[in-house]
Amino acid sequence: MAQEILVAVLIVSLTSAALATLLAVSERFLSDYGQCRVLLNDEKEITVQGGKTLLSVLSDNKIFIPSACGGRGTCGLCKLKVQEGAGLLLPTEEPYLNQQERDSGVRLSCQVKVRNDLKIQIPEELFNIREFTCKCAEITDLTHDIKQFRFELVEPDKIDYIPGQYIQLLTPVYEKSSEEVYRAYSVSGDPADKNHIELIIRYVPGGICTTYCFKYLKVGDEVRFNGPYGQFRLTDTDSPVVFIAGGSGMAPIKCILHHMKNNGIKRTAVYYFGAKKVKDMFMQDLMKKFQDELPDFKFIPAVSSPDPDEKWDGQKGLVTEVVKRDLKNAAQHEAYLCGSPGLVDAAEKVLVELGLTEDKIFYDKFA
Numbered sequence: 001m002a003q004e005i006l007v008a009v010l011i012v013s014l015t016s017a018a019l020a021t022l023l024a025v026s027e028r029f030l031s032d033y034g035q036c037r038v039l040l041n042d043e044k045e046i047t048v049q050g051g052k053t054l055l056s057v058l059s060d061n062k063i064f065i066p067s068a069c070g071g072r073g074t075c076g077l078c079k080l081k082v083q084e085g086a087g088l089l090l091p092t093e094e095p096y097l098n099q100q101e102r103d104s105g106v107r108l109s110c111q112v113k114v115r116n117d118l119k120i121q122i123p124e125e126l127f128n129i130r131e132f133t134c135k136c137a138e139i140t141d142l143t144h145d146i147k148q149f150r151f152e153l154v155e156p157d158k159i160d161y162i163p164g165q166y167i168q169l170l171t172p173v174y175e176k177s178s179e180e181v182y183r184a185y186s187v188s189g190d191p192a193d194k195n196h197i198e199l200i201i202r203y204v205p206g207g208i209c210t211t212y213c214f215k216y217l218k219v220g221d222e223v224r225f226n227g228p229y230g231q232f233r234l235t236d237t238d239s240p241v242v243f244i245a246g247g248s249g250m251a252p253i254k255c256i257l258h259h260m261k262n263n264g265i266k267r268t269a270v271y272y273f274g275a276k277k278v279k280d281m282f283m284q285d286l287m288k289k290f291q292d293e294l295p296d297f298k299f300i301p302a303v304s305s306p307d308p309d310e311k312w313d314g315q316k317g318l319v320t321e322v323v324k325r326d327l328k329n330a331a332q333h334e335a336y337l338c339g340s341p342g343l344v345d346a347a348e349k350v351l352v353e354l355g356l357t358e359d360k361i362f363y364d365k366f367a
């Protein structure tokens with residue numbers, strides 16, 4: 001009996017191995033789609049080697065599409081309208097496309113393989129996205145797992161971005177990754193300094209880009225990024241503002257605060273910043289400085305579970321609980337939220353309970 005089971009297992013294993021080899025061989029030899037033409041906005045035509053994703057062939061041609069998850073099909077940002085040649089919608093695209101988008105031919109460019117000629121439409125503003133080469137100028141520890149990275153731009157040597165926007169940093173091939181990958185990071189620095197960008201990055205164990213940044217990147221190293229991207233930005237109304245962030249979600253809020261200071265924006269603003277432990281808290285002095293410099297700005301840091309040996313005189317509890325206790329009524333506010341999807345969703349729920357309508361809530365989820 002045991003021998004029969006062993007033989008059956010062996011047959012199944014050998015068949016699977018044979019099928020996998022066959023698939024690999026057919027992908028290598030049969031999936032040669034040759035040269036394909038991609039017509040952009042009925043104007044520009046590029047010729048590309050078939051077989052790669054639409055996102056990659058566009059990036060190879062220096063046309064950069066927002067792709068915060070690096071093409072894994074999990075951010076839904078790489079949408080494009082494909083008028084001809086994309087084939088059937090894939091199950092991986094379905095969760096990100098509403099009926100109207102599906103009807104009009106919108107697709108996730110990281111999921112669409114170029115197998116024949118294509119006709120696509122790209123929003124004009126994406127043609128302005130540039131690729132930048134820069135040099136790592138400074139790395140500063142902010143907490144045990146968050147660092148600030150300052151990059152000096154080399155080529156081009158200046159950048160214009162709207163405070164709140166993000167860039168996509170290119171992780172080169174290195175020991176832990178056999179391919180180049182892009183990851184999104186919100187710009188955190190002072191937008192008046194057009195010759196540098198600053199990022200605040202939290203280390204993700206096992207993460208490709210953060211492992212590279214934390215354990216391999218050194219001051220003086222050259223890196224590339226493209227951008228700027230994103231719609232997260234301060235509106236030009238007079239409504240009071242509530243900012244809510246946690247961890248590296250500090251980045252775009254800090255950038256917006258620099259912008260408010262630079263431009264003498266006098267809006268009433270309160271910033272609730274959450275950390276789990278006191279050791280996770282950072283940039284409190286800078287935030288207090290903004291409190292002194294901006295006419296009507298208040299910074300309220302909150303720690304949810306300080307260790308017994310950690311001294312903390314500030315607000316205690318989850319940042320969302322602190323918002324609920326402190327703000328009481330948010331009906332007249334505009335809210336800007338940033339951080340993990342969990343934090344953003346919880347904060348949105350609390351703000352709606354406090355009377356804020358969803359159209360006044362803006363966010364970037366660091367998914």
Ligand SMILES: Cc1cc2nc3c(=O)[nH]c(=O)nc-3n(C[C@H](O)[C@H](O)[C@H](O)COP(=O)(O)OP(=O)(O)OC[C@H]3O[C@@H](n4cnc5c(N)ncnc54)[C@H](O)[C@@H]3O)c2cc1C
Pocket residue numbers: 068069072075166183184185186187199200201202203204205206207208209210211230248249251252364365366367
């Ligand atoms: C608009 C935007 C702005 C952002 N801004 C910031 C910012 O300012 N600061 C910041 O720190 N972060 C920011 N992020 C998050 C950032 O883009 C990265 O997602 C994060 O740094 C992790 O990247 P990584 O390459 O290190 O990890 P990844 O390699 O992407 O891995 C992340 C985690 O997923 C696991 N994983 C890897 N591959 C897979 C897979 N195929 N399936 C399932 N799990 C997998 C890994 O083990 C790891 O635990 C932002 C994200 C967005 C969308």
Ligand code: FES
Pocket residue numbers: 066067068069070071072073074075076077078108109110111
């Ligand atoms: S790049 Fe993230 S879904 Fe396509």
